[in-house]
Amino acid sequence: MKRFPKTFDVFVLGAGPAGLCAAIRLLDMGYTVGMLEQEEFPRSQIGESLSPGIRNIFDYLNAGHLLEDAMYLNTISAKVIWENKGHIYERLGQNNGGIIVDRRKLDQELLQFSVSKGLYLIQPGKLKQSVNDQNGWTLDIVHNSSEIRINSKLVLDARGRKGTLLNERVPIAPPAIAVWTHIDNNAVFNEAFVEAVDDGWLWGSPVCGNRYRIMAFTDTVQFKKSELHLLDLMRKTELFAPFVNQLKDNAVESCSVTSFVSQMPWNNQFIKIGEAAFTLDPLSSTGVEKAMRFSLQAAIAINTYLKNPDSEHPKNFYEEKLIESVVNHAHWTTDYYQNAWACHDKTEFWIKRINFRLDISNHKTAFTNKLEKEFNTEKSIFDHKQTAPIPVDYILHQLWNEEIAVSPNITFKSVYAIDNDCIVIKQALMHPNLERPLVYLDQVELFPLLKSMNSKPVSDIVIYLNKFMTIEKSKKIAVFLLSNQLLTVAQNSCSLR
Structure with missing residues (x-):
């Protein structure tokens, strides 16, 4: 490991796409950037389905070549049952559209790319404690049974859900859980499926490694033993029912996917980005893209702060963009859930999602007060008048x-x-x-x-x-x-x- 500077401009916790995106941008601006990653790479990571906008971000970082891998899957078409229970909507794959990647491979290569640009890396390592004073942050890190002390003007927390404690999370949607498994594919199934059912909705797609992933999203209240619950939901569908007999003894995993925002995302120059700041409803396939896009905005705020630490603009800009992302996403998901056929059956899963109200009573901070005001403001529907080409x-x-x-x-x-x-x-x-x-x-x-x-x-x-x-x-x-x-x-x- 190369010799570390005594003080960093920015130190990043977590080597996921959000943290690496911010690190690359800040390195390009000329700052000294360090990073701590707790796990060794390659590591397993879900979230392989990336939206089309991810390509522009990778190109902007001069890392577009990392998406050019023969094993990645492009232009995946989809069958969707959503607005009408009896109707299958065919969504064709688009050129230069979304991409299915191997996150084990992509995250590792993006990390290596960052190191090649000058990133100082500690991996694996664990943050023991962090202390703030007038000069910034002092971080005590355990690495290979020894302790390293790091000083940094700012800290970026990009540790995902692990970066936000439960009592610091402000729910921005009802509780939800994801249950998933894989079946062998061997190119038999080359399209994605999306289908709404009375107790949730399911997504399936080919993923790298000749596998097909089947994933259900449902209410935590109704969740039973994971294998049985997934099978019950699949049997109610038209698109996924044929897969039931192929599951056999396949391992089934589950995790919380409840959307939340941190109650204090910028606190004494300890700044959260990615899923440590804000987690999206899984209905959106833009999680990685939006995490990286917000990281680029955070990098601008950090650059402004480092040039003028007394300015109020960096924090205000960061919070404004975060609130804008939260509110726009919440309104979009509510509208999308309202359009599902199952919503009209008024089952608990769907009613909770279209009637959700933000509650900050246990999370009152200056940030959440601003969030509440924007969240509860009625958004006017803009009439897009222009339809024909302009001569x-x-x-x-x-x-x-x-x-x-x-x-x-x-x-x-x-x-x-x-x-x-x-x-x-x-x-x-x-x-x-x-x-x-x-x-x-x-x-x-x-x-x-x-x-x-x-x-x-x-x-x-x-x-x-x-x-x-x-x-x-x-x-x-x-x-x-x-x-x-x-x-x-x-x-x-x-x-x-």
Whole structure:
């Protein structure tokens, strides 16, 4: 093991995708980063089904080659029974879509990639204690029967569910449990299955190693002996019932999959990421992707903090993004559960999920108070009016010499944005035709653009944008602003407010 620095900028606990993603990004920013992993690799890990967005993240980290493995499974199609009990929906596999990986292999290779970039690693090892003072954190680590003392300005906790104690978890969904097993596949079954039943739902998919995984998600209250419960649920299905006789004496495993968020995810520069901060409902197949994506946002917050430890922006930005992820995911899962045919039978599993209410009475912190406010805010349904392709050239031809004015319905609000890997305050555009406040449009900052273009002809917008991007992109941005009525043909000019 190479000689460790006396003090790290950031020390990461846990070598899963979230921790490694943050470590790689921080190493690229020039920081000294260390990591502790308790287990030896390769290790068994479920969560092999990765959503399509994972590819962009790996490419961004310059690690895209790690997903190019002949044993990984791409473009898996699926049969789904969800909204209608008697109808099988065929979901075709898409090019450059999701991917089934071997997490034993991928996690190990991602760790090796991180070490090659300069990560200092202790593996295996165990955190004995952590102490905070004005200089940061002191970590006492047991490694090979000896004790190592580490000093770090910040600690990133990426230990998954193990990184959050039970009494620190705020449930954001009803309790749930996963029960799963494998059968030999040998390429007999090459598509995934998803099916809702009265007491839960099931997912099946080919996985690496010529196996087919069958997994059920059900209520902890109704959970019985795992083997029997899984078989009972499978017998109620159309898609999984044919597998029942193939299980024989196959080992059946179970674990809690209750969704939660940490009540104090950023505490004295001890910062939780990945599943230590927030666990998704298993209904989503985007767990790894969202954990890594949030790690990238956390890395921006950490970079901003290390440059200016007195700034309030890093923690506020981090908490804002975490709350946004929690609330959006909770609303999405509620809507998806409501669409299931079994929900209309009003069985306990389904009713709990569509009627869930956040309770922070035993977890009151500054963070959970902000979470509660956002969680219980009714979200307006945005009407996506634009369906047909926009005739860009035709619109510009008609309006090319027309003087434009900024819509009187536009307002601006101060929001957090990212500039040069740091958190800054920017003015975001707000308008009834926009789903959310908008700071940038295709990397163009809107506030100074509109301020400078008021009372100018449409042609000036296109010419100005063409200084920074292709003419085609310039025209599309101009037409977006016009077609959404953010800019209008001038009658009386109006100023930004």
